[in-house]
Amino acid sequence: DTAVSQTPKYLVTQMGNDKSIKCEQNLGHDTMYWYKQDSKKFLKIMFSYNNKELIINETVPNRFSPKSPDKAHLNLHINSLELGDSAVYFCASSPHSPRGAEQFFGPGTRLTVL
């Protein structure tokens, strides 16, 4: 069974379009995250949600809007896509307990903006 899944795995689109990436976890975790991995492989946090509430928003352009319909899902919607948005986007989840430190990652979504 897949613990953290993302769809789609690959997304190719034109500049200016709007697109969404979906994430689901079946681990019963309370906290979910979006990370961005740029072309130099650097991974950086974008957002984190705890039980459907936004906890962290790391100076991400407001063209990016996360939505959490329930604590098992965290979707990422991107408006007016730009060339610089091309990256791999990872969803992750973790339990809320302070001692439950490990984060589990999805397979990533490679977004290419042409």
Added chain:
Amino acid sequence: AQTVTQSQPEMSVQEAETVTLSCTYDTSESDYYLFWYKQPPSRQMILVIRQEAYKQQNATENRFSVNFQKAAKSFSLKISDSQLGDAAMYFCAYRSAHSGNTPLVFGKGTRLSVIA
């Protein structure tokens, strides 16, 4: 803010040999976690090993072990008996333990090549 530094962009090792990847971090916190993640060409992020800052004993997982030096803020990864499947990007990461939903702070990664 916490930072993680991996000073070796690339490393290589002969199959069956041992290699050590370096990581240093900067924090004012006393309670935190440190991790090594592996990212093979499939791009899946795979947890290799983790260390709780309050534990003095270095973590080990089969061929993987760490040298955790809290005072020096150093957290290196040693891979013994290297295998071709160990070839990947390796990321060192820090996570604060002050709450249950702090994100990971990653270093820039070290690309490890394994030579047959």
